[in-house]
Amino acid sequence: MNAPRLTHNFAAALPELCVPTQAAQFPSPDLVVLNEGFARELGLDPNWLRSEEGIAWLAGSAGGVATAYAGHQFGGFSPLLGDGRAMLLGELGGYEIQLKGSGRTRFSRPGSDGRGALGPMLREYLVSEFMHAVGVPTTRALAVVTTGERIVRNGRPAIGALLVRAARSHLRVGTVQYAATQSLELTQKVVEYAGFSSPSELLDTVIDRQLPLVLHWMRLGFIHGVMNTDNTTLSGETIDYGPCAFTEAWDNDACFSSIDTSGRYAFGQQLNILGWNLTRLAEALLPIADEAQLRSLLDELPGRLQVLVDKLGDDYLAGLATAADITTYNRDFGGPVFIPRNMMLQRALQSAEAGHPDDYFALLKAVTDPYNPEAGPAWMAEPEGEQPFVTFCGT
Numbered sequence: 001m002n003a004p005r006l007t008h009n010f011a012a013a014l015p016e017l018c019v020p021t022q023a024a025q026f027p028s029p030d031l032v033v034l035n036e037g038f039a040r041e042l043g044l045d046p047n048w049l050r051s052e053e054g055i056a057w058l059a060g061s062a063g064g065v066a067t068a069y070a071g072h073q074f075g076g077f078s079p080l081l082g083d084g085r086a087m088l089l090g091e092l093g094g095y096e097i098q099l100k101g102s103g104r105t106r107f108s109r110p111g112s113d114g115r116g117a118l119g120p121m122l123r124e125y126l127v128s129e130f131m132h133a134v135g136v137p138t139t140r141a142l143a144v145v146t147t148g149e150r151i152v153r154n155g156r157p158a159i160g161a162l163l164v165r166a167a168r169s170h171l172r173v174g175t176v177q178y179a180a181t182q183s184l185e186l187t188q189k190v191v192e193y194a195g196f197s198s199p200s201e202l203l204d205t206v207i208d209r210q211l212p213l214v215l216h217w218m219r220l221g222f223i224h225g226v227m228n229t230d231n232t233t234l235s236g237e238t239i240d241y242g243p244c245a246f247t248e249a250w251d252n253d254a255c256f257s258s259i260d261t262s263g264r265y266a267f268g269q270q271l272n273i274l275g276w277n278l279t280r281l282a283e284a285l286l287p288i289a290d291e292a293q294l295r296s297l298l299d300e301l302p303g304r305l306q307v308l309v310d311k312l313g314d315d316y317l318a319g320l321a322t323a324a325d326i327t328t329y330n331r332d333f334g335g336p337v338f339i340p341r342n343m344m345l346q347r348a349l350q351s352a353e354a355g356h357p358d359d360y361f362a363l364l365k366a367v368t369d370p371y372n373p374e375a376g377p378a379w380m381a382e383p384e385g386e387q388p389f390v391t392f393c394g395t
Contacts, residue, residue, distance in 0.1 A: 001048040003057050006090030006097065010067070010170075013193045016186050017068045017175065021087045023060025024103030024114065028148030031055050032118070032161065032357070033125060033364070035142050042093035042142070042166070049143065058145050058164050059102075064089040066105035070181060071174035071230030072280055074264055079181050081174060081230055082107030085114040088170065095140070096170050100124070101147075101162035115151045117158035118144070119349045120392070122360060124163055124241040127340055130367040131238055134336050136216050137209070138238040139167040154392060159353060167237055169194070173206075173281045174230030180284040187288050194234050199289035202234070203282055203297050209236025211305055214274045219312075220339065221246045221326040223267045225257035225391060232277045242393035245342050248383050250321045256342070256391045275301055325383040336370035337381050342389045344380065 011018045036046040048054045066083035073081075084107045089097040101116020108114050125141040132138050142164040149160035171194050179186040196202040213236050217224065224231070225243035233239050243257035252268025260266070265273060278301065282294040309317065316333060323329035327339050344363060352360040366376025373381070 001045045003053070003062060004042075004044060004092055006062075006092050008065075008090045010088060010091065010096060010193075011065045014186075014189060016182065016189075017178070018065040018088075019068070019082075019106045020063070021066040021083075021105045022063045022103075023087060023099065024147075026059055026147035026149060026160070029055050029059035030146045030148065031058070032144045032146055033122070033361075035125075035129065035140070038140055038142055038166075042095065042097075044092075055145060058099075058143050059147065059162065060087055060089070060099050062089060063087075064099070066107055067170065067175075068107065068178050069172055069174035069230050070178035071172070071228050072177075072277070073228045073230070074260070074262075077177075080107070080178065082178075084108040084112055085116065092166075095166035095168060097142070097164065097166050098170060099162050099164055101160075113151060115147070115149065115160050116162050117151060117153045118146060118161040119158065119353050120242060121161040121163040122349055122352055123244075123345065124165070126345065126360070126364050126367065127241045127244055128165070128238070129364070130340050130370065131222075133368050133370050134220065136220070136222075136238060137213055137236050139165045141165050167233070167235065167239065169233065169235040169237075170239075171234045172230050172239075173232040173234070173277055173284070174228070175234070176202075176281060176284045177229060180287065184288055187285070191285070191288070199285040200293040200297065203278070203285060203289075203294060206234050206236070206281065207278060207297060207301065207304065209234075210274055210278065211271075211301075212308055213238065214270050215305070215308055218267070218270060219320065219326075219330070220335075221248060221250075221267075223247060223254060223256065223265070224270065225255075225260060225265055226393060227265045227270060227273045227277065229277045229280050232274070232281075243391040245389065245391050246339060248325045248327070248341070248386055249323065250326065251386075254386075256389050258390050258392050271305065327381075328383060334371075336367075337373050338366040338370045338376050340367050341384050342391075343384050343387055346389070 064087040068082040087102045104114035147160035179190045231240045245256035247254035255263045255266040348360040369375035
């Protein structure tokens, strides 16, 4: 098999958002984990991907583009963020293929090396594939590749690595925000490329996608950890698993992210923050939209959320709020047996970083077949109890 033929619709339709980019020259890229089933779904040959040429392609040998977007990060607006360590290769099989940790781009922050570390890349691979397995809309993971480099993270040496991931679309609230800082014409182009006939249709659909998404997160005990507007997708896919974690009990104040010092994105704040982010989307659309229509859609948010909550049932919700362990409670309603609990995932990542990946692959096997009690050992299904735990975004 030769290198796959990707299309480049994003770059062709929205060149104002794209900067041609080459991946860093990595000394000895090597494949750590490959999602063979997803590769086949994309029309890729897993055997070719494991070849020297295939690994080089996974490490970015074909080049691509870095995309521009803005965003409110922890409440403060940054007019230009963009892919500072990521590169969009193109489209394949209905997905956009992106590398994360592929090196510096024009959007990299001063002092950034644009690289990724093995631990965070393996974390995103495993958690995103768990989310997919339990029916949460999410980016998908295709592969993790080590680069042959050593980098420094949190003052310590780390193994360099990159993640190959895929999304139906990488357009974000932050994309619309960036377009709105440039021109009315670019804002309209983003709306049309996203598949909408009007700004109000875009906002209406994103509300429809994002409300059940975040509610599903919370039913699993999932804490995203960095719900900036640049991490809120128009497609309704979960994106960016850097400082994510799970709370075992329904604790509104649960927050494990090292960068969320104020608890802005704590577990119980996630629906409120979603509403805040959707309001920022409406503001970005306002110059090309009917204000009354946008306001009406935002005013409907509480009612639309209540409809979703009512479908879950009062008995279920009351039990969920008081359960000692959300996962154990959910099993009575068809929930997963296995989830990537904080400490077991952390231990598995530490072992993998030390050159002993067996624990990681055992956990990956369990959480990607999460409803099958035989997919992992019994202890993996048991609560850990809340323990002191901190997650880092990996940059």
